[in-house]
Amino acid sequence: MLNYRTNVDGTQTTACIKEGLSVADVYDKQKYHLETTQEAGLPDEHAFYHMLYIFRWLVDNQMIDPEFRDDFADEFNWYMSGECSVIELYEGMDGCLTGDMLTDEANAFGDHYFSLEEGTNYLPDLEHALDPGDHYASLYHIRYNEENYQTMKAIIDRRYSEWKLAQAQVKSPPKWWPFGKN
Numbered sequence: 001m002l003n004y005r006t007n008v009d010g011t012q013t014t015a016c017i018k019e020g021l022s023v024a025d026v027y028d029k030q031k032y033h034l035e036t037t038q039e040a041g042l043p044d045e046h047a048f049y050h051m052l053y054i055f056r057w058l059v060d061n062q063m064i065d066p067e068f069r070d071d072f073a074d075e076f077n078w079y080m081s082g083e084c085s086v087i088e089l090y091e092g093m094d095g096c097l098t099g100d101m102l103t104d105e106a107n108a109f110g111d112h113y114f115s116l117e118e119g120t121n122y123l124p125d126l127e128h129a130l131d132p133g134d135h136y137a138s139l140y141h142i143r144y145n146e147e148n149y150q151t152m153k154a155i156i157d158r159r160y161s162e163w164k165l166a167q168a169q170v171k172s173p174p175k176w177w178p179f180g181k182n
Contacts, residue, residue, distance in 0.1 A: 030095025037140050048095045049144040053152035056086045063106035
């Protein structure tokens, strides 16, 4: 199945999506951005730096599907023990972040946080937090490092807490609600 995906820089890329997955089930792939990073003269790994923040957050918060984690147990154990970096772990996942890698809760949060229709989505958060003065030519030019991760981690933690609170409010009407539960 051939689909079109809008890249961070606004260009569109065609992408082959695994049978049974929709475009929404593929959050991002390095290959979507390789041409753009190569044209900018950047190393290939820059094509996924923008996704490392959310990927590491998901791993560190145990939001990787247990079955997927079992399939890559050695790689996850190496990361958790410090034997490999999050860059190496993500490269081992073929530079992809897909729905089948994540828990149901992580996918629900991802559907909200990566939604272009929502007011709180990941890429604007990334851009505002890591390039507030618009110094970089693109998000691909922002290097992944621990300081940047800690900045983004605080934002993702806040967005996740806000999302969880909103989910709880939707599921449970206020106690004063005279009509009972929906």
